[in-house]
Amino acid sequence: MLELIEQTARTKSIVFDVPGWGRHRAGQHVDVRLTAEDGYQAQRSYSIASAPEDRHIELTVERIDDGEVSPYLADELLAGDEIELRGPIGGYFAWEEAPGMPVFLVGGGSGIVPLRAMLRHHRATDSAVPVRLLYSARSLDDVIYRDELTAADAGDVRLTLTRRQPAGWTGYGRRVDRELVAEVCWPAPERPLVYVCGPTGFVEAVAGALVSLGHEAARIRTERFGPTGGETP
Amino acid sequence: MIDNQALDGNAIAGTLAEVFGGDMTTAIGTCGHCGTRGPVAEVVVYRRAPGVVVRCRVCDGLLMVITQVRDVFCVDALGLAELQAPA
Structure with a gap:
């Protein structure tokens, strides 16, 4: 270490x-x-x-x-x-580039971790694939990799703070539901490849919203962390 | 109704790789109860029980139970109709 x-x-x-x-x-x-x-x-x-x-x-x-x-x-x-x-x-929840199709990353809490690796890889390889991250955390203090994700060169990163928003907050302030997914994700006909990672309830809600918006289940890759973080007690 | 404690097949990728000798998360399994086919990464996994309990995401049917005593794995896959290794 x-x-x-x-x-x-x-x-x-x-x-x-x-x-x-x-x-x-x-x-x-x-x-x-x-x-x-x-x-x-x-x-x-x-x-x-x-x-x-x-x-x-x-x-x-x-x-x-x-x-x-x-x-x-x-x-x-x-x-x-x-x-x-x-x-x-693990080979399932791993970055794949499908030329011409955008990649949409959705993270809840510590579910940001594998998505952060994807964002860094995307940048390190100068990939031309459009990538967008929607990251849900309780408050700005709970945002993991905050400096990196809020930096000017962070790329297309959208934050939503579900419990507390600082004064003057211009990002989202609500849970990732069907409406927010519809607003942030590429429309289903553009066939984005979607990676969703976070607590089990979060992943279920987001994957359900995507399917209800017409996204193919086979293009939604999910990884569930259980009740909170990376470990079940 | 999915229990919030439930994980998915990604969580047992390491154990499955040890048992099967390679990554199985992209392998396609067929549920012996309802016939649903899908990647192993998408199964429902419980690790609270002694050992690992694997269930079908659609019908909740029992697919696999994996227990380990020291270095010996015991895999009961009676609920899986088919398991197609990744290409």
């Missing part, structure tokens, strides 16, 4: 130098396996936040208070420590 970066009150990014790491695809994850002295093992999946072009592997972990793995990663791991990572894993 090289570095720990505080993202929000509940999330931290952890940067690893992984010798012998094969190239991953944006959107894939790794399994983190912790082994206690008595041999007890706990394993969780975390999305890779870094692009394939980035030098190091970055994971972003939401701390689940009664979790088995995330409190260790977020609070106890120190620079120089070694842990066991397996991956890259």
Whole structure:
């Protein structure tokens, strides 16, 4: 482990130098396996936040208070420590370019993590495919990768803050429902490829809205994180 | 009605890769109960039980139960009519 970066009150990014790491695809994850002295093992999946072009592997972990793995990663791991990572894993929720068709990314909470890898990859490869991100967080303080996503060169990023909006907020201030999806997403006839990631309820709602707007289910890739973050207690 | 605790097939990609020897999230499974076909990434996954319980997203039928004791996996896939490996 090289570095720990505080993202929000509940999330931290952890940067690893992984010798012998094969190239991953944006959107894939790794399994983190912790082994206690008595041999007890706990394993969780975390999305890779870094692009394939980035030098190091970055994971972003939401701390689940009664979790088995995330409190260790977020609070106890120190620079120089070694842990066991397996991956890259998963080929379904991974970036694909379909020339001529736009890519629409929808993230809720820590569901931004694999989408951030896709955005970075998109930029690193100077891809000509139009990409748009709709990211839902409770408040501006809960926006992971806030500086990066609100920077002038962030690309087509739309934020919605569902609980609290700062004074003068010009972004959206409501939940991602059918109406908001219709407003932000390309219309169904343009056949965008859609990636939706976040808590299970969020993903169900967004995927349902997309289908009701006429988007083909086969062009909607989903990844569900469970009740809140990247770990079920 | 989907339980908010439920995950999906992406969450067990690592376990499935260990059992089947390659990525299975893009494999196409057919439910033995209702006949629905779809990518393994889209199945409903519960990890709270001892082991992993995999259900059909359409009919909630039981597709697979995966348990692990030390390094040995036990996979019961009786509810899957077919599993087509990715091309």
